[in-house]
Amino acid sequence: MHEHLLVDFVGAAAIRPGRYNPDEVFRLAKPKLDAVYALGCRRFLDCVPNFLGRDPRLFRRIGDAAGIDVWTTTGLYAAGNYKYLPEFAKHETADQLARRWTTEVEKGVDGVKPRFIKIGVNKVAPVLGEWDRKLVVAAAQCAKQTGLTIASHTGDGAGALEQVEILSRLHDPRHLVWVHAQNELDHEIHAQVARAGAWVEFDGISEKTANWHEQCIRAMEKRGLLGQVLISQDSGWYRVGEPNGGEFRGYDYLYLSFLNRLPTEWHSRLLVDNPRRAFPQ
Numbered sequence: 349m350h351e352h353l354l355v356d357f358v359g360a361a362a363i364r365p366g367r368y369n370p371d372e373v374f375r376l377a378k379p380k381l382d383a384v385y386a387l388g389c390r391r392f393l394d395c396v397p398n399f400l401g402r403d404p405r406l407f408r409r410i411g412d413a414a415g416i417d418v419w420t421t422t423g424l425y426a427a428g429n430y431k432y433l434p435e436f437a438k439h440e441t442a443d444q445l446a447r448r449w450t451t452e453v454e455k456g457v458d459g460v461k462p463r464f465i466k467i468g469v470n471k472v473a474p475v476l477g478e479w480d481r482k483l484v485v486a487a488a489q490c491a492k493q494t495g496l497t498i499a500s501h502t503g504d505g506a507g508a509l510e511q512v513e514i515l516s517r518l519h520d521p522r523h524l525v526w527v528h529a530q531n532e533l534d535h536e537i538h539a540q541v542a543r544a545g546a547w548v549e550f551d552g553i554s555e556k557t558a559n560w561h562e563q564c565i566r567a568m569e570k571r572g573l574l575g576q577v578l579i580s581q582d583s584g585w586y587r588v589g590e591p592n593g594g595e596f597r598g599y600d601y602l603y604l605s606f607l608n609r610l611p612t613e614w615h616s617r618l619l620v621d622n623p624r625r626a627f628p629q
């Protein structure tokens with residue numbers, strides 16, 4: 349539900365095409381997808397937004413070669429203290445941003461139609477910042493126009509609740525995924541967001557975090573909310589600017605190890621049924 353093939357952290361002011369060799373990325377990324385294809389993976393949501401390395405044509409090429417349907421995003425990312433937010437997004441209205449994203453969905457980007465909206469917001473202090481809130485409003489409008497689901501990288505539980513409130517007002521919180529919910533330590537906040545209808549996504553599953561992730565998932569199940577949970581490794585990726593793309597982590601830990609901690613009947617709920625309902629487009 350949330351992985352990456354390539355990320356470029358240079359920032360919106362400096363990012364440009366040609367900072368990497370697509371053939372090199374292909375060569376390094378394809379075996380990682382092959383490994384999870386063999387384990388049953390058929391769909392892969394690449395969550396990188398524009399201005400952070402989104403490359404729909406390359407992502408499709410890698411996915412096609414591996415037999416996996418790789419989805420790409422529209423939207424923008426304010427998290428990281430606005431380093432990845434292009435200047436125009438600071439000045440334009442939510443309507444204008446929504447129109448840009450809807451056009452991307454309708455016309456495609458490099459011949460590829462974005463299949464979901466990815467935004468990122470900074471920590472709430474005490475409420476969402478002006479630009480962060482603008483992205484949420486734009487995402488709600490774009491979601492309403494296109495029917496796509498919003499995945500929002502969210503700093504904390506307060507930020508999630510505020511986004512649920514905005515979605516309730518402008519569209520429907522059932523089309524919102526709270527990305528990085530594992531960073532909120534209060535299971536009651538997870539439950540509150542799920543009860544409001546939004547999706548609670550526990551990302552970044554790894555050997556180091558497995559105990560906590562298991563606890564988060566079980567806490568949701570205990571509250572009758574397993575049907576609102578999504579999980580991912582938030583793994584990968586080719587790091588632009590590092591020699592040979594840096595350390596490229598694979599995507600198979602979840603299949604080979606983590607799932608063994610959970611009852612078998614939860615597996616297809618978490619990896620097939622819930623994703624289908626969260627992203628019906």
Ligand SMILES: [Zn+2]
Nearest residue numbers: 350352395582
């Ligand atoms: Zn991510």
